Amino acid sequence: MGVPLFDFVANVGKNVFxxxxxxxxxxxxxxxxxxxxxxSDLQVSLDGETAVISGTASDQAAYEKAVLMAGNVEGVGKVxxxxxAGAGGGSAEFVLVQEGDSLWAIAERxxxxxxxxxxxFEANREVIEDPDLIFPGQKLRIPRG
Numbered sequence: 001m002g003v004p005l006f007d008f009v010a011n012v013g014k015n016v017f018x019x020x021x022x023x024x025x026x027x028x029x030x031x032x033x034x035x036x037x038x039x040s041d042l043q044v045s046l047d048g049e050t051a052v053i054s055g056t057a058s059d060q061a062a063y064e065k066a067v068l069m070a071g072n073v074e075g076v077g078k079v080x081x082x083x084x085a086g087a088g089g090g091s092a093e094f095v096l097v098q099e100g101d102s103l104w105a106i107a108e109r110x111x112x113x114x115x116x117x118x119x120x121f122e123a124n125r126e127v128i129e130d131p132d133l134i135f136p137g138q139k140l141r142i143p144r145g
Contacts, residue, residue: 009137010077038062054083
């Protein structure tokens, strides 16, 4: 098993499967593959609230997005991605969405300009479907540069 990469809030997130559902890992894999961020040979298993993902990421951003896509699902409290190969190079910063946050407020906090919220949205398209719909407990990538 890989090393835990992130802890998540297990009782919030996108509803992809029901807890205890026999094919929950398959549904989580389908969820990631539906907006595949650049991971080939993706494999997903669930051990309680821990999602274990493996495969080959095309780059660091794909690696991070795959982890966030798995972790921002209701019922997932931890993601182990030590077997997800291909990561390397620079990484983004991550933020935990707080009550009352908006992408504008987060951009203002991390970049000094709320108008840069579109950069956060673009970096998280696989995790956020609508820039006006983020939720407390969700983790987002904050690209640098």
